[in-house]
Amino acid sequence: MTATPSLAAANSHQNHDRSADRRPYDGSAAEPVRPADLLRRTLRRQATAVTVVTVPGPAGFTATSFTSASLEPALVSFYLSxxxxxxxxxxxxxxxxVHLLGSEQEELARxxxxxxxxxxxxxxxxPSTGGLxxxxGVPAWLTARTVHVHxxxxxxxVVGEVEDAGGPGAEAPLVHHDGAFGTFRTDPPRG
Structure with missing residues (x-):
């Protein structure tokens, strides 16, 4: 995978000073850093897929914590504050x-x-089953029955068992990295 110019450009247009985010992790900071700040600062470096989770109501929110949890049974999960x-x-x-957003859906995410x-x-x-x-227009979506909330x-x-899925899946994904939205492309196979 190679970052596209759109991710780099999105990150370079951030207007706030990130010097505090670049402090070393070796404990040399003048003041002790809270574990929550360490976690937040570290996870900014992880690029994640951007999704929108919806429930009957209708209600929904943007999430970057969505992930698969199991193949047998087919379980997915996400976290919410x-x-x-x-x-x-x-x-x-x-x-x-769960709706996996495409590279052109930043406004939907926002x-x-x-x-x-x-x-x-x-x-x-x-509306789908039960008003879900x-x-x-999203590249991919899935529906799940809630089986655990902890x-x-x-x-x-929230953990759910997958019931259905669809979407064309053709568009590059929208990703979130270092406080900005962007995308990536895959390099063609070599040889």
Whole structure:
């Protein structure tokens, strides 16, 4: 994989000073650094896929914590802050949908990350089983039945068993890295 100019450009346009993020990890900082700050600073270096999770209501949010958990049975998971505006609705939901966003869907990601707004305003979607919102135009999506919800620190973990999936899957993914959105391309096979 090779980072595209769009990811590099997105990162270079950040206006805040990241010098505090570049301090060494060897304990030489003048003041002790909180473990939460160490974790946040370290995980900024990990590029993650950007998804939108939706539940009946409709409710939804942008997530970068989505991952597969098991193949047999087919389980997926994500985390959500216990203080998020959608937390109560997500906890109560018996199903959820995960939408993997494409490189041209940064505005969709930003819209579902905003608080205090109707996140579905102007967004094309259709109701699936039990009113589960499926967003239109995403490269890939899946639906799952919630099988576990566990409190984990200041977040909670939701695990679901995959029921259905779809989407054309042709577009490059939207990724989040170092506080910015971008994408990547794969290099053609050599030889």
């Amino acid at each position: 216990s203080t998020a505006s959608t937390a109560a609705t997500v906890r109560a939901a018996d199903r959820f949908a 819209g579902f990350a905003r608080s205090g707004v109707d996140r579905f305003a102007g967004v094309a979607w259709t 919102p499926l967003l239109s 409190d984990v620190g200041d977040h909670f973990l």
